[in-house]
Amino acid sequence: MRTKSAKSFQRSLFALAFLNFAQAFGQPPKISEDRELKEFDLTGWNCLDKLEGSARTPDGVERNRLKNRSWINPAGASVKAMDTASFLTEVASFDAETRRKRRKELSPGQKAELDGREQQLVSLTGYLVLAYAGPPESTNCGNIDIHDWHLEVLAKPSDHPPEIGDPTPIICEITPRTQNAIYRDHIRMQELAAFIRAPDLSYESTGHPARKIRLTGYLLWDDDHNGSADVGTTIERIAANKYHQPWRSTAWEIHPVMKIEVLDDVPAAAAPANSPTSSPSPKSPPTPAAISPSASVQQFATIMKDVKIKIPYGEAVIPRGTKLPVLKRDASTVTVQYIGHSQIIPIASTDLK
Secondary structure (H helix, E strand, O other): OOOHHHHHHHHHHHHHHHHHHHHHOOOOOOOOOOOOOOOOOOOOOOOOOOOOOOOOOHHHHHHHHHHOOOOOOOOOOOEEEEEHHHHHHHHHHHHHHOOOOOHHHOOHHHHHHHHHHOOOEEEEEEEEEEEEEOOOOHHHOOOOOOOOEEEEEEOOOOOOOOOOOOEOOEEEEEOHHHHHHHHHOOOOHHHHOOEEEOOOOOEEEOOOOOOEEEEEEEEEEOHHHOOOOOEOOEOOEEOOOOOEEOOEOOOEEEEEEEEEEEOOOOOOOOOOOOOOOOOOOOOOOOOOOOEOOOOOOOOEEEEOOOEEEEEOOEEEEEOOOOEEEEEEEOOOEEEEEEOOEEEEEEHHHEOOO
């Protein structure tokens, strides 16, 4: 007769096997519905005082504590500036020595080098092709709604979402501890990324090309993603769970991101030249009651409370604090440009009087 402990062990093995099967054959984790940065209220978050998150291993604890560093203002700090090519050159020798390794497997010399590098503030210049809410991770105690933002940065803009044959990006991550500062700096993913990945892992176009940006933050070696399915120069396959593999050019990333700056001069809400919204129809002149902003002075409206709007792929919320170009206004509404389209919103939800 089997003992109670033997039965418990068998059930544990079955549960582990089922979890591995689900992960391997197409059951991605539940992901936040967020498609834009917002201001997090972290009071009451059960992970706020746990820099190690829910990690159970020494290397996981060390890695999470680095990911969960608090926001700092990098102005005036010593920051090494790099583009995508020089970033990969910077970490190439370490990558070659530590291929497929984890922190616990490093030699004393490699660990000393890692410790030094992970204290560096760096900046990366490139194009934000794809942005998405990260899945539940031990870093954030497995929370779905309080999550990292994953940013895929490439040397050149792309007119399509990731597909087989494309180069892999450098990964940068905004964390719940740094998101509020970046949000208050008027940075919005819908205005910078060419594509947003939805919770079902489909891709949604933002209606404009990838913007050229500079991201500043700490170097981090995410050895949890240092395997052959993670790291490579070119996307080789799309897995059953819809993730592209490899999905990153190196296990090194900027994490956490402290600051994002826009480097191109393309208006954030500008539509592509072939977009049906790029020029107004001559048959739709503004009504006599409408007041159009002066052509020489662009007027902007700041959203004072979240506004729900209709967009081509469903609904979205324009977050409080977003600053948008004004196209026209009347007594009760204002027409603004948002992610490449004109949107009519109540004037009472803005700072316009």
